[in-house]
Amino acid sequence: MSPELSALTAVVTGGASGIGAAIAAKLQSMGANISVLDLNPADLPEGQLGFVCNVADDASVKAAIEGTVAAFGGVDILINNAGIGAQGTVEDNDDAEWTRVWDINVVGMVRVSRAALPHLRKSSAAAIVNTCSIAATAGLPQRALYSATKGAVLSLTQAMAADHLREGVRVNAVNPGTADTPWISRLMDSAPDPVAERAALNARQPHGRLVAADEVAGAVAYLASPLSGSTTGISIAVDGGMQALRLRPAGQ
Incomplete structure (x- = not known):
């Protein structure tokens, strides 16, 4: 076990499955105490502590953070990972769905950060x-x-980094490409031709495949580590070159 995060406590929202579970496992392997906040924190790996938490409910968030502090003595690292997907153009979702997704993907991060900050400052x-x-x-x-909510998360990250830098709290983000997660698997399974859909999603990323959850976890671990003490206010793309590269078609 690496001592890099030894004696630190990390809170991971949405940490019971997908990218969140990979992040929790990675930070645990680096020595951190792990608190998983999830709607269904069942069957967690040994050593991880789970709290039932709905990031859309402020009381639920506060109770989970206070439970974490009671169990581990504080909070050192917060991974705001919980979120949901959404499909369609601006015509395809009504006001209620916009409110629901925004409340989870953006305001959910606000709620958890707000509850954790008094402890992070210590x-x-x-x-x-x-x-x-x-x-x-x-x-x-x-x-x-979905894009609107994630654009807000990117701007929120930069604003939080500016607000809390002099309090000793670094704030960064990871930008995964299309990742091999349960949600993406469900989307592919519901497509008229799941095999063709997977091939299209693979081809959309220059390295030719979906991003692995463990690869996202590696970037999160870098940003969370005290060894990255001069890194704040940035986002790291984990997307196989999708954002930055413009390759010619294969074979040309």
Whole structure:
């Protein structure tokens, strides 16, 4: 076990599955105490402590953070990973759906950060990492609502970094490309031709495949580590080159 995060406590929202579970496992392997905040924190790996938490409910968030502090003595690292997807153009989702997704993907991060900040300020290694998306920096079809929320997360990350730097709290984000997660798997399974849909999503990323959850976790671990003490207010793309590269078609 690496001592890099030894004696630090990390809170991971949405940490029971997908990218969140990979992040929790990575930080745990680096020595951190892990508190998983999730709607269903069941069957967690040994050593991880789970709290039932709905990031859309402020009381639920406050109770989970206070439970974490009671169990571990504080909070040093916050990973704002919980979020939901949305499909469609601006015509395809009504006001209620815009409100629901925004409340979880954006205001949810606000609620958890707000509850954790009093404890983070007491840490000598305080860090927040927000899970953003390639959808914040590239126009993707049929993702208007989702992209709007992730664009807000990117701007929120920069604003939080400015607000809390002199309090000793670093704030950064990761921007995954299309990742191999349960939500993406469900989207592919519901497509008229799941095999063709997977091939199209693979081909959209220059390295030719979906992003692995463990690859996102590696970037999060870098940003969360005290060894990155001069890194704040940035976003790291984990997207196989989708945002930055313009390759010629294969074989040309």
